[in-house]
Amino acid sequence: MxxxxxxxxxxxxxxxxxxxxxxxxxxxxxxxxxxxxxxxxxxxxxxxxxxxxxxxxxxxxxxxxxxxxxxxxxxxxxxxxxxxxxxxxxxxxxxxxxxxxxxxxxxxxxxxxxxxxxxxxxxxxxxxxxxxxxxxxxxxxxxxxxxxxxxxxxxxxxxxxxxxxxxxxxxxxxxxxxxxxxxxxxxxxxxxxxxxxxxxxxxxxxxxxxxxxxxxxxxxxxxxxxxxxxxxxxxxxxxxxxxKEARDIEPPRTEILAMLKRRPCTAEQISAAFGIARPRVNETVRHLLEDNEIEETPSDGETYLSAT
Ligand code: SF4
Known part of the structure; x- marks a missing residue:
């Protein structure tokens, strides 16, 4: 106590x-x-x-x-x-x-x-x-x-x-x-x-x-x-x-990209929005970055992702 x-x-x-x-x-x-x-x-x-x-x-x-x-x-x-x-x-x-x-x-x-x-x-x-x-x-x-x-x-x-x-x-x-x-x-x-x-x-x-x-x-x-x-x-x-249990499933790449075209989000926000476990989201984010479809911008101690 x-x-x-x-x-x-x-x-x-x-x-x-x-x-x-x-x-x-x-x-x-x-x-x-x-x-x-x-x-x-x-x-x-x-x-x-x-x-x-x-x-x-x-x-x-x-x-x-x-x-x-x-x-x-x-x-x-x-x-x-x-x-x-x-x-x-x-x-x-x-x-x-x-x-x-x-x-x-x-x-x-x-x-x-x-x-x-x-x-x-x-x-x-x-x-x-x-x-x-x-x-x-x-x-x-x-x-x-x-x-x-x-x-x-x-x-x-x-x-x-x-x-x-x-x-x-x-x-x-x-x-x-x-x-x-x-x-x-x-x-x-x-x-x-x-x-x-x-x-x-x-x-x-x-x-x-x-x-x-x-x-x-x-x-x-x-x-x-x-x-x-x-x-x-x-x-x-x-x-x-x-x-909410975050699901261990393949994140919907197209929908994530569509969301990042509207506004920048952190990986954590994507995980919350789709109810998908962070490691799976991180993997998709890494692929999107490698394919130059998104970019990272640091702001206030967070990393925001947005569509290129
Ligand atoms: S402001 Fe509203 S939410 Fe906050 S303690 Fe008072 S009743 Fe609860």
Missing amino acids: SRYRYLFGPVPSRRLGRSLGVDLVPFKTCTLDCLFCEVGATTCSTLARKEYVPTDEVIAELSDWFREGGGADYITLAGSGEPTLHVNFGRILEFVSDNASAATAILSNGTLLSLPEVREDACRASLVKVSLSAWDQASYERLHRPCTGVSLDAMVESYVKFRDQFQGKLWIEVFLLKGVNADDSQVARIARLVDRIGPDRVHLNTAVRPPADPLAVAVSPRRLLELSALFSPPAEVVASFRG
Whole structure:
């Protein structure tokens, strides 16, 4: 059992490297109760910002972890609720910046960024990831079941302001569910809002682990890739379909090539899109490269493949 109450990990993360999690609110204390929440139903639905867990104890745990030589690429405020509900999350970010070389991240649903003091504190992070998966108030309420008073329009406006004042990396996650928000026209409207904000990256995700609500039906990996093209620049598909057994079959070379003509993808994205084991995909990629049908482009630590 971990000796820490508020720290978890570090866990390996494809985008954040080794990420040490810091959980600042009790289990399922959140401003939303999303259909797709993998942690379960929200038990404390609130907009009240408080010192949910003692700031000094969190800092003491971090000090201890640093003293013991703990290393991570990111110290990440995340967990089983909304981290910006903690009134001192900015102090914790400041402590990490002053005492460690690791970068800091906040994984937030973005509802509280409409408060100037939350935006100001969030500016201390190296990276902030927020959500935007709806196009109007009705779709927002259906998907996220927010606390009374949370307005999508106000949230989008706050993202625009935050983008302006934040020097770090801003990522937006768009969470899509079949039959809820994954039609072309719906995603195009979300993409228009995202465009106004201008994040550094857009991630498309879907319900890959069993969510609490039966309405939360996953969008297929191939459909996610299609929808990613509605964003400019195209969004990245981050859903990790680990639960699905990757098949050990011959990859469909022509279809892969057709996909790479539309947009660049990594080998991992191809493997997820077709549900085919990585070694088989790697073999096909190698042949396509030898035949000069595709080329590799490194970007942000990933290798993207595109048709020549
Ligand atoms: S914001 Fe996150 S923690 Fe809160 S209900 Fe939605 S998915 Fe769950």
